[in-house]
Amino acid sequence: MTDYEATWRGFRWNRPEFFNFAADVTDRWARERPEALALQWSDEGGAERSFTWSEVRRRSLHAARFLTELGLRKGERVFVMMPRVPEWWFLVLGCIRAGIVFMPGTPMLTPKDVRYRLEAAGAHGVIADASCLDRFEGLAGTGAVRHWVSVGPAPSPWVAYTSAAAPEDASGESFERTRADDPMLLYFTSGTTGMPKRVQHTQASYGLGHEVTGRYWLDLTPEDRHLTLSDTGWAKCAWGKLFGPWSQGACNVVFDFRGRFEPERFLRMLERQRVTTFCAPPTAWRALVQKDLSAYDLSALRHVASAGEPLNPEVIDTWKQATGLTIREGYGQTESVVVVGMFSCLEPRAGSMGKPTPGFVVSVIDDAGREVPSGQEGDIAVRVKPERPVGLFDGYLEDDAANEAAFRGDWYVTGDRAVKDADGYFWFVGRRDDVVKTSGYRVGPFEVESALLEHAAVVESAVVGVPDERLGQRLKAYVVLAPGFTGSEALASELQEHVKRTTAPYKYPREIEFVTELPKTVSGKIRRNELRALALGRPPAKD
Incomplete structure (x- = not known):
């Protein structure tokens, strides 16, 4: 995109009657670029596996046949828990191809989390990596689950799956066509304020909708080697490790690490794999800029992005000084594709979310559903009438109260607060429940x-x-210190004075507590509701 205004004004969604991401997108790349790399995988131990578009097609066809021959039917739901291994992509594409609704879950979930998801979604099957099987102990017979699939050997009732069994000749394979409005994917929200809600997407809303994520925000072409830092259980994985890059034919670079994020090792991997476009959450960016970036060859990078939570302008400035690249922010939710972004053709404004994505009318509204004037705070909302954008979720599954609360007049209300300036740039304020009224x-x-x-x-x-x-x-800050600093009353006072000098004096935290880490959801978002409970001396609410 070179002209934002012209692209935004001229954009029209493709609204086909039938759509299937596996058959209509990845198979197209397999026909047009069969020997081009689609998936480049490596792990912490130095192992590597590469897959061309033709191989991705062959293995996903085999996965679809395996699942349907097992007895899973179109429209049934399967819970998928796997680390960043290639088989995740083959099995997920197999589900999409066969019309089986997949429900991603991070390997960090506990057995209690898993049981909740299986029961709440009425799962008919489970697909898990052998390394995750302990999370399912005692869950046989849960809800409607009748099929247990393990990637790797496992005892009964598990049935072993291996992508290596895919036949060389996959011609002649066909499955019932999926309608664009057929359910494809069920996500559970990250639970920052309560129990996770069930977010349902159709074949089109994510499979087709994320074309704008890949084309406009991630700025991808078939020649790119893209890496998004994300666990397979997060919606960010769908954004940047599946639908976004593969909609544009880019090679999906995957780094499989199982422990804590290690910035040095990750920077070496970016260097070694010659990654050209890269997206990470703010927690990772804050860790990366603490390192000596001049010690790494990041010359292959041409475009970098951040999503998940707002990224502090100081981090953007530090990265820009070291690499010459501006971190481009993108805003969306589990419920949507990217709906606001700092696109590559926009003048960067550090701290701003950017402007609405082509295909979306996004504004800031008041409690009555009216757009507020520029410079006034309100709720971020996406217009859904007279025409609902393709890249928006189908609704919260079997949750009338949540669906009613999420819509206000002609708008879907995201639950986040922002200000839109006179030039149309959005500036994040906070979650509606997180905004503090003080003095x-x-x-x-x-x-x-x-x-x-x-x-x-x-x-x-x-x-x-x-x-x-x-x-x-009153404002209370929980602070994680950099190496070499020790928490004290003197340092707390110094930080308070620093905030007074940096922003309006009434915004300084009256109380500062030093901690070693912040409580976060499995997707890396800060659980402020848990911190509020701790500040009040109450037991923290857990998912």
């Missing part, structure tokens, strides 16, 4: 956290509101 002022935690991050002592922080008789609420 009569409304304060978004992100602005205070960004101010704290400007101080050399701070690696990460989270700000919440705590009841206060005089102020209504």
